[in-house]
Amino acid sequence: MGTDNLFVKTFLSAWTGQVARINELLESTSDEDLHKEVAPGKNTGVYLIGHLAAVHDALFPLLGFGKKLYPHLEKPFITTPDKSGLEFPPAHELKKCWNDVNTQLLQQYNLLKPEEWLSRHTAVSVEDFAKQSHRNKLNVLISRTTHMSYHHGQLVFLKKK
């Protein structure tokens, strides 16, 4: 395997590893617990799952894979903070969105060639990318991987001891 392929394999395994950790947590957390705040006055578990699903869904247009699967998640889980009075879809539906988005993203990831990971994402112009080559698809992937981990560190507080 060439070094470029090994780089990509390593990054992708970090992504899938973080997704798997959150899936494990969801499997061991009841829907009742998921509706609790992760800490007093902070976001609820159900908001964080909706947020993660919405942020990952936004990767389809950002990485040039196509349209969002669940654009209705953007308003309640990205543009609006938790506990603002908006009604959320039920937890089982949010978990389905989360799973669908991640499954289809991985299919798209596997179609990208190593050099395509280093190409620009759609939120940066051709002109800016010429000067800022780090604003590539890989950078977005790593940023979303650490974003998952950030919220995973909060979601674990919902777990019973």
Add this chain to the structure above:
Amino acid sequence: MGTDNLFVKTFLSAWTGQVARINELLESTSDEDLHKEVAPGKNTGVYLIGHLAAVHDALFPLLGFGKKLYPHLEKPFITTPDKSGLEFPPAHELKKCWNDVNTQLLQQYNLLKPEEWLSRHTAVSVEDFAKQSHRNKLNVLISRTTHMSYHHGQLVFLKKK
């Protein structure tokens, strides 16, 4: 710049970005707040900073850079859980350890060639690495980057609104 160098540049910027985020948080959090639990019954901020410093310090031997700078951090912050009665160094000392370790790690990172990031770390044998090429230095770096982000997601709960 070759693609290998761009890959390395991209993941090093993820590492330095996470370190910077925790540094920003430390600058805006008082030592008094740092001694509080991030959530009821959970780790204190000061434990998490000691933990992050100790885990990063362990990268020196793991990545073949040499000995730990602060081996005395291992017992209180890795092998022992928080609130077990062990006395901690003062917060300003832990912050110094955290900064020193990160500064010297970055110097070592910058000396590695792209292909060296894909070489084995010292916790995997030559035989195992022949079969499991993903157990490389890069994998360790990404894992520690997401580890930082995981605890950063918890440390932000110490911040005043």
